Amino acid sequence: MPSTLDHVFAALADPTRRAILARLAEGEASVTELAEPFEMSLPAVSKHIKVLERAGLISRGRDAQFRPCRLEPEALKEAAGWLAFYRRFWGGSLDRLAAYLEDEEEAGP
Amino acid sequence: MPSTLDHVFAALADPTRRAILARLAEGEASVTELAEPFEMSLPAVSKHIKVLERAGLISRGRDAQFRPCRLEPEALKEAAGWLAFYRRFWGGSLDRLAAYLEDEEEAGP
């Protein structure tokens, strides 16, 4: 079972999906609305949306025929947290991380 | 040509590669050293390393037969920046992002 971190980063690796997220940052949108800027078929966008949903980055409602998408910021937290953790050490003293990891070793990963 | 953001996120989507990065945060390491914790062949690890390198997340030196890997924190900046930008808005007022995007529209994306 792949971790959600796998899914989140994989979802973010595609420019179409990042564009969809950017669009959703402006507010909820239907699939057709989200598909509009792209030169690909609706099913293709529908698949991208499913990937984002599986990663927990968006969730969907029901409004008649529409399945409005909205952002789920929580999923980003994990990813941002991972990056922030490593950036903190990479940018600064690596010895600090080594020490930190040694301390953690007793408590488990 | 895929953006580096594509490559960085795609590289981070694999747990083996994240583990390699975590290991490198403790300091430089050779391919064999990096491969040691994993139950996969050396060529497989070599490929993972190549993916990380192409993403700009690591760089490599030459020390006799060894090709030591070290972190390149710069590549993380772009990814962390992307996440931070959206998290800022997603967590807070979405109106702010809408306003921001409208302002940017004149200057271009």
Place this chain on the structure above:
DNA sequence: GCGGAACTTAACTGATAGGTTAAATATCTC
């Protein structure tokens, strides 16, 4: 209840990812 709009599912395709084993390439050591 029919027509149409909004999606989704199914079936297919070509490309890429992630792994394997076996062979090739460098470089040190003796």
Place this chain on the structure above:
DNA sequence: GAGATATTTAACCTATCAGTTAAGTTCCGC
């Protein structure tokens, strides 16, 4: 220069991805 060590390349396999078109499904409006 022969042998050992470190790493890469090549050739291959299977699974997943990103896209397609065509055929459902669901729900509104009349």
